[in-house]
Amino acid sequence: MPRFIAIRVLEGLATLLVSSFLIFGALYLAPGDPLSYLIGNRTLSDEAIAALREQYHLDDPFLVRWVAWLGDVLSGDLGRSITYRDDVLSLLGPRLATTTLLIAYALVVIVVIGVGLGIVAALSRRALSDVILAGTSIGVAIPSFVAASTLISVFAVGLGWFPAFGPGDGFLDRLYHLTLPVIALTLASGSYVIRVTRAALREEAARDQVKAAVARGLPRGTIIGRHILRNGLTPVATVVGLTLTSLIVGSVVVERAFALDGIGALLTEAVAKKDFGVVQAICLLLITAVVIVVLIVDVIQVVIDPRVRERQGIAA
Amino acid sequence: MTTVVFEALRMRRRRTRKSRGFGVTGIVATAVVGLAVLAALLAPVIAPYDPNAVDFGLTYRPMEPWALLGTDGSGRDILSRLLYGARTSLLGPAVVVLVAAVVGTLLALVAAISGGWVDRILSRIFDIGFAFPGLLLAILAVSVLGPGFTTAVLALAIAYIPFIARIVRSVAVGEMSLPYLSALVTVGQSRTRIAGRHLLPAVMPTVLAQLTISFGYAMVDLAALSFLGLGVQPPDADWGLMISEGQRGVLQGYWEEATFAGLAIVIVVAAVSLIGDRLADRVSLNREGR
Numbered sequence: 001m002p003r004f005i006a007i008r009v010l011e012g013l014a015t016l017l018v019s020s021f022l023i024f025g026a027l028y029l030a031p032g033d034p035l036s037y038l039i040g041n042r043t044l045s046d047e048a049i050a051a052l053r054e055q056y057h058l059d060d061p062f063l064v065r066w067v068a069w070l071g072d073v074l075s076g077d078l079g080r081s082i083t084y085r086d087d088v089l090s091l092l093g094p095r096l097a098t099t100t101l102l103i104a105y106a107l108v109v110i111v112v113i114g115v116g117l118g119i120v121a122a123l124s125r126r127a128l129s130d131v132i133l134a135g136t137s138i139g140v141a142i143p144s145f146v147a148a149s150t151l152i153s154v155f156a157v158g159l160g161w162f163p164a165f166g167p168g169d170g171f172l173d174r175l176y177h178l179t180l181p182v183i184a185l186t187l188a189s190g191s192y193v194i195r196v197t198r199a200a201l202r203e204e205a206a207r208d209q210v211k212a213a214v215a216r217g218l219p220r221g222t223i224i225g226r227h228i229l230r231n232g233l234t235p236v237a238t239v240v241g242l243t244l245t246s247l248i249v250g251s252v253v254v255e256r257a258f259a260l261d262g263i264g265a266l267l268t269e270a271v272a273k274k275d276f277g278v279v280q281a282i283c284l285l286l287i288t289a290v291v292i293v294v295l296i297v298d299v300i301q302v303v304i305d306p307r308v309r310e311r312q313g314i315a316a
Numbered sequence: 317m318t319t320v321v322f323e324a325l326r327m328r329r330r331r332t333r334k335s336r337g338f339g340v341t342g343i344v345a346t347a348v349v350g351l352a353v354l355a356a357l358l359a360p361v362i363a364p365y366d367p368n369a370v371d372f373g374l375t376y377r378p379m380e381p382w383a384l385l386g387t388d389g390s391g392r393d394i395l396s397r398l399l400y401g402a403r404t405s406l407l408g409p410a411v412v413v414l415v416a417a418v419v420g421t422l423l424a425l426v427a428a429i430s431g432g433w434v435d436r437i438l439s440r441i442f443d444i445g446f447a448f449p450g451l452l453l454a455i456l457a458v459s460v461l462g463p464g465f466t467t468a469v470l471a472l473a474i475a476y477i478p479f480i481a482r483i484v485r486s487v488a489v490g491e492m493s494l495p496y497l498s499a500l501v502t503v504g505q506s507r508t509r510i511a512g513r514h515l516l517p518a519v520m521p522t523v524l525a526q527l528t529i530s531f532g533y534a535m536v537d538l539a540a541l542s543f544l545g546l547g548v549q550p551p552d553a554d555w556g557l558m559i560s561e562g563q564r565g566v567l568q569g570y571w572e573e574a575t576f577a578g579l580a581i582v583i584v585v586a587a588v589s590l591i592g593d594r595l596a597d598r599v600s601l602n603r604e605g606r
Contacts, residue, residue: 015444022448023456030460037460141586143536145543145556146578149563153571164567249449253540257563268544271459279459283452294447 004312005299012295019287020073023280024066027056034058040274042082055079055277073284079277081270088281092263098167099251099262101174106182106247111240114190118197118236122205123224132194139191144250147184148257155180165259181258185250189243196239197232204232234305241297245290252286342594345587352584356402363396367553376570386572388558389565394573398580401553405581408469408547409534413480415473417527420480421519425511427481428488439485442478450475451537458546465554468547472537479533480526484519491518521599529592532585539581555581 030037038052052058055072057065072079078088121132156164168177204210205228213223252264259265263282270278301308338346355362364384371391379386385394427438450472457471458464491497492515500510539556541547548554550561555577562574 011443014440015447018444019448022453026456026460029457137590138582138586141532141582141589142578143540143581143585145540145559146581149559149566149571149574149578152563153566153575157567157569157571245449249451252451252455253544256544267455268546271455271544271546272463274459276459279456283456286452287448290449291447 001302001309004302008295008298012291015291016288019291020070020284021066023283023287024069027276027280028062037274038082038276040082044082051080052082073281078281081275081278083270083273083275084278088278091266091278092281092285095261095263095266098260099255099264102178102181102185102251102254102260102262103244103247105175105178106185106251107240107244109182109186110190110193110243110247114186114193115197115233115236115240118194119201119229121194121198122201122232123228129198133198136191136194139187140195142187144184144188144254145257147187148181148254151180151184152258167260167262178260181254181260184257185247185254189246189250193236193240193243197236200235201228201232204228207231234301234308237304238297238301241293241300244293244297248286248289248293338591338594341590345590348583348587349591352402352406352580352587355399356406359396359399359403363393363399365393365396367392367397367400368551369393376565376568379572385576386570388561388573389570394558394576397553397558397573398555398576401555401558401577402580404465404548404552405535405539405555406584408465408538409531411469412473412476412534412538413527413530415470416476416480416530417523419473420477421484421516421523423477424481424484424488424519425515427485428492428515429507429511431492435485435489438481442482442485445475445478446482448475450479450533451540454537454541455544455546458541463546463549465548465552468538468541472534472541476530476534479530480523483526484523487519487522488515491515521595521602525592525595525599528588528595532589532592535581535585535588 027034027037034056035049035052035058038056039049044052057068060068076089078092080086081088081091084091117132121129151162152164155162162180163177164180166177168174210223210227213227218227251262252267254260255262255264256268263285266278267282267286270276270282302312359367369392371387374383374387374391375389377383377387377391383393383395385398388394388397423438423442427435453475454468454471458467461467497510497514500514538547539554539559542554542556543560545560548557550557558577559574559581562570562572562577565571566574
């Protein structure tokens with residue numbers, strides 16, 4: 001097991017390294033030389049231009065620049081934003097809270113409602129199960145920005161139950177403000193989780209060991225809890241974990257739709273204003289989050305499920 | 317030796333494709349997609365107005381007989397814009413999945429037939445590419461090359477290559493282990509011939525299924541990019557862009573533009589993914605049935 005974890009960590013690091021190369025190297029795809037791209041149509045003082053040369057190590061050969069840039073990033077220096085005239089790190093700080101809360105809230109909704117409804121759909125009678133299934137087959141196809149405009153139209157403008165925009169003040173008010181964004185963000189992935197949960201539990205319920213448990217006359221609760229849920233929910237945990245990666249990327253779109261001042265909104269704004277330092281930093285941050293999530297999911301899956309260990313040939 | 321080869325080949329031929337129906341929903345979904353394609357092709361003929369004809373005297377009109385779906389904030393006819401928008405909204409993902417499928421299948425076949433370190437390196441690259449979210453890669457590309465339809469489509473196409481290559485590779489590797497292929501390798505059949513004559517037909521159903529499933533994702537991603545202002549640029553008509561433009565109207569109670577454009581995306585995405593699921597089911601049924 002330690003060997004497996006070590007290999008997975010190394011693979012994750014390799015992915016991050018390649019991603020960082022991609023994010024850094026993208027600058028050199030720009031037409032013209034990188035410096036004129038970074039400056040854009042702004043007029044900068046000589047000192048500012050010198051600072052840019054310094055930040056991107058433009059006087060060094062390409063690979064040295066990448067290594068130097070990577071070194072800066074690892075030591076916490078994410079560079080400066082040209083449009084905000086501020087350190088990227090201090091731009092990210094306050095916005096990170098909004099994005100983290102949005103994603104965490106969405107994850108809770110997915111676990112409670114997504115997995116919950118999936119369990120209900122798997123164990124309930126056909127009529128209810130079919131209703132849930134039909135709902136999810138539509139839900140899966142609704143992208144967050146489509147859901148956003150409809151939710152704003154109905155619940156914010158029409159009924160006035162929720163605010164349309166803004167992050168709110170104080171924890172509870174923030175949650176209240178984030179409710180519509182979270183619904184938009186989780187509609188598709190939550191529906192997917194419901195379907196996966198239902199399918200996994202249905203498959204588990206049809207196994208011989210469950211039939212044997214029924215034949216032995218075990219109480220229904222024991223059969224569901226010990227035999228169906230315990231075995232059937234481990235693959236669901238993996239899917240929920242991987243859903244988190246789509247929430248991380250999806251937050252970029254949702255923040256724009258609801259005008260939230262998070263990382264994603266900053267990214268969209270930075271792309272429009274060609275503020276490349278900010279774009280690089282946020283892309284790197286999001287990729288790192290995705291890679292870490294995938295890594296944790298992989299490891300947890302092996303730790304909690306002996307069957308996966310056996311299939312992968314990993315000694316405990 | 318030759319007997320083995322022929323036996324293997326005959327066994328393979330005998331696996332005839334049973335015609336498994338698409339079911340009523342499958343047929344409806346196919347019809348919906350067909351209608352959307354038809355609308356895109358015939359937009360100039362059936363659209364009642366010029367999609368870009370601005371008339372500030374007629375902004376935010378509700379649904380009326382002369383403007384079936386109303387007008388937007390610039391007085392443009394929403395129905396006409398939806399019909400013209402179908403062009404970019406369908407063409408974009410089509411190009412994305414076609415490019416990704418061609419390149420992805422090619423790489424997958426190279427990996428499967430070469431084996432060894434070529435396979436290991438390519439698989440690693442697919443894995444890393446798979447972890448890099450397509451939307452993020454497209455945002456990165458757009459930030460460097462400037463916003464636009466072509467940039468968004470090409471960046472997404474690259475991001476979708478591993479999505480197709482990974483699964484095609486695994487099917488191709490499985491196929492390589494079958495007796496008829498080891499027999500062909502043993503008798504010294506050339507690699508390109510094996511890849512073209514035997515592997516490609518074997519992975520084709522998988523490619524088609526994966527391509528259809530990817531189409532829905534690509535459509536959502538491209539619409540999201542246009543929604544963010546990074547894809548199709550105004551004044552062109554595009555469903556994703558219409559939602560972002562319609563949001564201004566939504567706040568004032570004019571829900572038509574955003575809702576109809578959203579509905580168009582949802583309907584097409586749902587129909588396409590349903591067809592994709594059916595195709596994937598068929599592939600796995602065929603594989604189990606052998």
